Amino acid sequence: MSGVDELLAVLQLTDSAFPSGMYTLSHSLEGYQQARAVTPATLPALLAGILSAGAGPSDATAVALAHRACTAGDWPAVAAVDRRLHATKLGREARQATVRTGRQLLDLTREIHRTPELETLAGLDGVRPCRPVVAAVAHAALGVPVEHAVAAELFGLAASLAGAALRLRLTDHRRAQLLLRRLAPAIERATADALARDLADLGGCTPLADLMGARHERAEARLFAS
Template sequence: MSTSPVGALLVSLQLTDSAFPSGFYTLSHGLEGYVQDRAIEPHTMPVLLHDLLRHSIGPSDATALALAHRAALAGDWERVIGVDRRLLATKLNREIRVAALRTGHQLLETAGAALGSVVLEKYAELVAAKRAPGLQAVAAAVTYAGAGIPADQAVASDLFAFAASFTGAALRLRLTDHRHAQVVLRAAAPVIEEVTTAALTRGLADLGGCTPMADAMSGLHERAEARLFTS
């Protein structure tokens, strides 16, 4: 695997491409719950995205990615396992927890076949042995580390993938159109940069977001009679 700047960029682009079969296409990240409860409008959807980046994904998944990336590069697999387990413990909603595990395992399998690396193989062994849960953020961290992608680029890339997935869900839920979805994504760029910087400075004790309303909407969505998305 090339570790040149161009090679790292190409891997990053491949992993964040909506065509990459990570399972993100099946997720609304709680957005469908808001729609079902009539608690969101097209003009407030970008605000929700920013709030989730700052208070949910940033302190939890992005922070775990930064910590696991650092540990994987150092070959500290007990630390990687600790981050993985800590992140799992912070995911209180069942459907969010299941989604993170399913997409993590799918990412691990696909990246192993498409990219391959020694660190990726090691992590896959830990997940197969059930020593590590295999959450998406940690699987992404190990994948990026194995490809020689720097931590800041890895965190920003994964946050962008989340934002793209969220706006894609908004498009399918008719909260936006294709053109405005791009406006929303571009407007999220400063927030992604802010959240990336914060995630890179946190320690394991600081891992975990706080979004009570999003958690409540996720709980409602889990019990909905009809659902377009799995989360």
């Protein structure tokens, strides 16, 4: 792929309008809002923490590992990353969400690109697959460098969180864009950290977010699926 093709592929897969189902998720943010544990003033620090302590060590690390394994043609390693990532999702909603959006992402990306790597992943035994693993294989198949793939994963999550905050009335459209820009340093650090981890290090530590997700599962009314 040319540099422009690579850029377009990244932009398409991380676009908030891409129908992978990410718009249905709040990534525990609705649980925080229901518990009155987040305000517009505390939102930026909360999202930075989710990226650095949660998504960075888990989803972003999975992207780095699965991308490298796919590039090397090591499909057992891809499957091992998928299993490990799924096991680190402590909440039922989080596990279901990563598989549901992963299958949707895989089906749609195969329609668009039809690469041998995506076809191999679709037929691979022992994978669900989790969405970050699908994204990693898609980016690897399209020639997107691993560091760009990891940063794209984290930015896509940040954009999804900002969208959820908007729907939860924790921000507005203008402040959401400012919020995304302010999260750039956290994304950069989380990207560098994810690239340096191995499989044994895969897994975030966000006990409060896990608690909010568990509370959200039992909420009487929910706007989001997680």
